[in-house]
Amino acid sequence: MHWCLDCGSALAEAEVEYQDKTSAAIDVAFRAVDKAAIFKKFNAEINSNDVAVVIWTTTPWTLPANMAVCLHPDFEYVLVKAKLASGEINLVLAEALHKSALDRYGADEYTVLGRCKGTALENLPLQHPFNDRQVPLIVGDHVTTETGTGAVHTAPGHGQDDFVIGQKYGLEVYNPVGGDGVFLADTPLFAGQHVNKANDAIVETLKNNNALLKYKSIRHSYPHCWRHKTPIIFRATPQWFISMEQNKLRTHALKAINNTQWMPDWGQARIESMVVNRPDWCISRQRTWGVPITLFVHKQTGELHPRTSELIEKVAGGIEKQGIDFWFSLEPEQLLGSDADQYDKVTDTLDVWFDSGVTHAAVLEQRKDLHYPADLYLEGSDQHRGWFQSSLLTSVAMNGVAPYKAVLTHGFTVDADGKKMSKSQGNVIAPQKVCDSLGADILRLWVASTDYSGEMSVSDEILKRMSDSYRRIRNTARFLLANLNGFEPSRDMIAADKMLPLDRWAVATTWHLQQNIITAYREYNFHSIYQKLHNFCAVELGSFYLDIIKDRQYTTQMNSLARRSAQTALYHIIEAMTRWLAPICSFTADEIWQAIPGDRNQSSVFISTWYEDLHDLPAEGRMNFDFWNTVLQVRTLVSKHLEDLRVAGSIGSSLDAEVDLYCDDALLKTLATLEDELRFVLITSYVRLHPLTSSSPGTEQQIDTRHKIRIITSASKHNKCIRCWHYREDVGQHSEHPELCGRCVSNVSGSGEVRKHA
């Protein structure tokens, strides 16, 4: 286990980070017990000097636990007679490294006496440099020739590779270091010393024993505790594992992965390869806090107590009543009676990944309003190695299936340049600060607007844009609500087939958008919902529909069909839109909901379903989507022409203008269906239609690739109606209302104008 001396605990892989550290790098001679045997293996002529295999290590404190020296079976090793400052000696070194090593030792003269493969030297005994112990030469494939000597000091108690190779050779897992980093009392020479302090004493001892060939401090990458930022050590301790192979856990987990929907889909490949390659899961931690592993282990045999399942139930009951300390303060006699002195109470705690991993059992299966498996697990993309996996393994082990039907991952938040946020860079944007300054709904809108499958950028500018967008959406809702003033749906709502075509278009557009939005929600495609919703507010509503219906809202009689039809559309739109908005801008949606007319019946937008009273436009009708698209294109072209007039100073408002449209036959026929109401759609005072042939050729424009149109705009010469702002020739013809146009007179004192289309 990676062991942090400051935590006094094992660390999970994820808790280890690599930093540079200065270490003592030493070359140590392990003298051969049987000189003659070595010479013989190298087929070399014997001499009277000592023979030693040299190891190189950066952790001198692990030497007391040395149990072997490991060579690579296939590497070529040389036996060298070298003249060092301390005298002549025969050294065994990897051929590939012997020159650099001898150079390091200051050997001016040396002679290669012979060579042989590492495997030939297997099992020959060496003398430990300071302990009264002989250790064998062993061979393993993990030896490299990158650095060192080609011979690796092996301490099964202090290294993963060493532990594994030690198992193979039956080496004792000797770990003389306690959890506090101090050599145990029975450690020869160094008992009571802290490992970090013992390095010097060990180096000194090696020097005295004539075993130190070189001492040098080096700087290298070394594992550190992520919390304390201090170097950690590797320490073999007994641990509890969940086997990946027993009961075919790995196989079943892979099957469960395959039965789960992964979004984005590369998530599946990622977790699959992790599960294929992962070792058994070490679930025990030596911590003083956490969920205890409530086991009793026999002092001699190491077996679990025969009543373990029953005992765990009892402990669980106790913990439910008294909390986690029930276990830690439990006297074994309470549960085991006379067996107590035969058993050790395990004080290890569970890996925290286990805690969160079993939420499917501890939460989903415990609560009536939840169900197992979950519909969706949602977390950052780093959790393929974390929660998604720990949850999967425990669920598969318990129930044979994944704890989720689908898994959705999102990227990490980064700054405007795509850099990760870090305190030292000063580019961190704290969600709480955004909530405090801009409000939670804008933060939520940002989340929704971002494509979370990659990194999610946040910056002040982005948030500024979001609050702009938010205001647009909110203002649109506010306009809708304001124009619904006095509208009582149960009384004033107009049936679809009685509504004006433009209003039906608005409702149908809303209906189509709703289909897209529902699909997008089902696909967790939030950013496209945001785009569609915002565009709807800005384009279809703001710059077209709402702009046009203002005339009816403000000039026709309060209870006229013209006005109630528009209000009916507004009502349908706000009903639908509030629901679309609710999952994203919850506070705003809730606020809108309460202001929508009609009997809200103390309901909440959060428990309502999609609005179902929208209706599509009959495709075969004369004023279908095709028709309105053509009208929209005409309107766009007219706007450009009006802008020319405006820039020239001839007009301000578009109502100051009159428009003459010269159209090809088909287009003429299309536009003529709106009759005089085309002027309301274009928001101009007059619109006159003419055949294209009656205009001078060369200035016509293309619409739809199908139609040709020539547009002439001019400032109106008529008088402005003070009420509706249209410039009409009949203004002033009514003595009672000298400042009003004809339709306004009718609206003010007559039966009211009749609108058929828009």
Next chain:
RNA sequence: GUCUCGAUAGCUCAACUGGUAGAGCUCGCGAUCGAUAAUCGCGCGGUCAGAUGUUCGAAUCAUCUUCGAGACACCA
């Protein structure tokens, strides 16, 4: 070091299975003053990260490079 994902206008996103790069916002100019800490119109803005290749044709396919993010591994 290895693997995976990503890079399109100042910002957020589009672009069906290769077929002339589109929206909205921002910005600029103007209008309006009956959505006003609003609203409407017009306009500016892109070597699709870079380079090669395949193709009649590449944002799209392939290879490489750069940058970014994540995961994995790790030196006795």
